[in-house]
Amino acid sequence: AIDAASFDASDVTIAGPTGPIVASQVEQLGADKYRVHFSAQSEEGAYHFTIGPNIQDFAQNWMDQDEDGLKQEPTDQYQASLTIDHTPPRVVGNSLANVQNAAVRSFEITFSESIDPTSFDRDALTVTGPTGSVMATQVDPLDGNRFRISIAGTESDGTYHVVVEPTLADLAGNPLLEEYEFDFVQQLPDLRVTFGDYPLECVPGQQIEIQWTVTNVGQGAAAGGWTDRVYFSSDDGGNDGVELAQLEFDQLLPPGESYTRVATVTVPAEARGERWVVVKADGLAVLDEIDNTNNTTVLQPPLLITERPYPDLRVSELTAPSTLAAGELVKVSWTVQNSGSGATTAGSWFDALYLSSDATLDDSDVKLTKLKNLDFLAAGESYVQSIDVHVPESTPRGTYFLIAATDIDNVVQEFDREGNNAATSDNAIDVVTPPPAFLTVTSIQVGGTLEPGVRPTFTWTITNTGGTTIDYGWSSGTGWDDALALSRDQVYQEDQDYWLGSHTYWHGLPLAPGESYTSTGTAENRVPAWEPGTYYLVVIPDTHFGAGSAFGQSVINRDYGVAEVQIAYTVPDLAPISLTIPENATVGQPLNIGWSVKNAGEGQTRTNNWSDRIYLSTDGVLDSEDIPLGTVPHNGTLNAGTNYSASTTFTLPGNLSTGTYHLILKTDNTATVAESDETNNLLVSSSTVTISRVASDLQVTSAEAPAAGVAGQAITIDWTVVNSGGDPTAAGTWTDAIYLSDSATFDLRKARVLKEFSHTGVLASQGTYSRSELVPLPQHMEGTFYLFLAVDSRKELFELDAEENNLQAIGTAIEIVDHQPDLRVASFSAPTTAIADHSIELEWQIENVGSGSAFPNWQDAVYLSKDDILGPEDGNPLVTLTRQAVLAPNGTYSPVASPVSIRLPDGIEGTYHIILATDSGSTLYEKGSEQNNIAIRMIEIEDLAADLQVVSATIPVAGQAGEFIAIDYTAINRGREDATGPWQDAIYLSDDDQFDPTNDRLIGVLNHAASVGIDQTYKPQMMPAYVRIPDR
Structure with missing residues (x-):
């Protein structure tokens, strides 16, 4: 019993969440029972109570709470705590994250605070799976706020739904805030033996290899390890057997992936006859699978254990x-x-x-x-x-x-x-290892003195002086090429010597030890213009690249060969040998002459261009008084003893005095060619030409043209010309030209020639001629223009100082109007819906709203476009119709065969635009009015394609390589359109159950000719179809 006098409110200390709380009274309820009073508290949080230690019993024993015999110590106080909790608990997580690849038999739930374990039992939650309700078997607390829930595991793929009811409560009795629910997905693996290989025959006691492939055909990954078992069975049901091997697999096998194992097993010594090889994936059944019944596969055909005689x-x-x-x-x-x-x-x-x-x-x-x-x-x-x-x-x-x-x-x-x-x-x-191959130049034949500028021919022999056959080279290993160079000494130096060529001197494979080959080749480059003297020809075997890198680029060991050569010059000599001239000529008119030049020297010209010059001379001696007529270039070298001929036409100067003249030819007039004799380059004509002057003067006396015209059409122009000079014209042919100008002032550089007219016949003094000609006006132009007539427009007649009156304006001006067509799509009708690969009908009418006629030919075209803009991406037109008749202003036309039927492409679907374009090739000129040549109609296209599917197939389970097997199948058209024949069905042989046309082997093609309607089926024409299994 406690002495009540020693226990009052001062012995009690209370601390709450907001601070100290004063005890107001200590009430005695019994000898050892008291009630402490304080103000009512409702604030959530922890409350701490301390009592003593200055309290004694009636025997005056003070408090010794820690029972250490030392009383009234601070540690002898009694302490207690409580918590006021109004917050309900909630679930903060579960352990089932991501997809579960093993059957879920338990999971954990974590709460926001400790839960009264008596309030959380298996009735507080429900689990529902793909096949229905899943029973919760047990709830075990792990920590105050964490529990493990055990459920009856199910081997079914799908989504599972978990609901935790709000019947459970925390330690303060607060129930769960609300119902908690979550889903988890279970995807289990499914192991299946998909392939097996083993010998078809063996003998008792023999060691054989058995190979098999296991594929995970389920939706979930299989996590290793598990054990595959292999055994022999005496029947094809795999019901009994002798175990041969166990192989463990300890890796992850994702869905769709496979692994292959090989086991070396010993055939039982007592075994005879047929035995079936049985492979059981996960033979110890450690994995949770969606289907555990398909793990065992009896491989076909059976293995024959024989004691027949066999080879060795x-x-x-x-x-x-x-x-x-x-x-x-x-x-x-x-x-x-x-x-x-x-x-x-x-x-x-x-x-x-x-x-x-x-x-x-x-x-x-x-x-x-x-x-x-x-x-x-x-x-x-x-x-x-x-x-x-x-x-x-x-x-x-x-x-x-x-x-x-x-x-x-x-x-x-x-x-x-x-x-x-x-x-x-x-x-x-x-x-x-024999000595390597080695190319040695064993002989070189030069063939005479070398002349600069020529491409000489040489012969050389190369021998394989090594110990092995040359069966490799450049150009994909087919051979090698030799090279030629000129050197000033007997040492080849690629940066100093002259490269004559290489790639044309080719030798193919092989070349055995001691064998030789002889090549004859003409230099690719000409002999350089070196000083005459002694030099050296270098023959270099096996050089695949050009000068500058040749000697270091070989694939065969070799050395080069050297032969002495002489370079000497032979000099040409140009000499004219003939000069042909006419007897008479006229001032200002053409003079035709011809000549020949011979190379009388011993050598070819080393330059390939020079010029010949022609002079007029009164005395036949070339001097400063002579008149040069012109220079004629010559191109090409000239070999010794050969000649060339030339001819030309010069126009005699208008200020030339009349009289008798010689012509002088000077070949190589600028001394470009180095010659042995420069004094024989002149030739004076043996005869003379008499040059006279003709005083003729052509002038326009009248010229008339209409004041208006239509672009693209002809107008009539009349004109008269007189020779007002004192002599007949020197020539009988000249040209009159009609010009059109946009200015009243004639400018030959800007004027446009409308037409030229040739005049034939000498015109006597005071003689005239008149012309009336149709002259076409240019197309596509409009406005005020001016016509001009130019007599002898090409200056074919020399008129001395009388050329100014050859040009005459025709009238004052001409007004040209441009009447052009303007095609417009007047009407265009097309359906708004259609089916791909079907025909549609179109109708249209084209109108010429322009002022001019449209002349054939032009084309109307229909395009199919994804948008309403006609562009290159729209490709070729669906149809093109050619208009072959004239269309007058205000005239109309429609296609000859209307409506026009066109077939839409196959395999398209959606919103398209049908675009009609008249004059689609822009053949007609419409004076900028082409924007109305197009009409557009929108159309919705649906693709009703056929869809062939194999619905059943009968295939034997085994077959022998090289033999035929019977295959029967049924296919159906599941599409929305008839399947139109013909087509081909193909049969492939694969080493797995995944079709891969690049790796699987085509073993049969079956032709099908007839069409198949919607939801109709068909079978092979020859039932069953026989195909041959390839040989091994």
């Missing part, structure tokens, strides 16, 4: 020389014997010979050759392989072994006797 191929009597030369041929032979008790099951196989650095055949060895055996081999029979084999030139010098192997592709079934198919040479063989 062995290699013996391998003979080879003790030394091999790299890069050369060597004869090797070996014997293959069937030492078994039965004949080979295959009629052909391959043997091979290998070069090995040791006596063991492995992947590092070099295969030297491969030979085919072409017949069966009975028990005890043998054959000999003998061949000249090439040892690679790249083989390093050293010690090697030859290994001969038979049946390298394992096509002969030898069961447990496959391990003795190879034999190694009895002794090691030394491989020696």
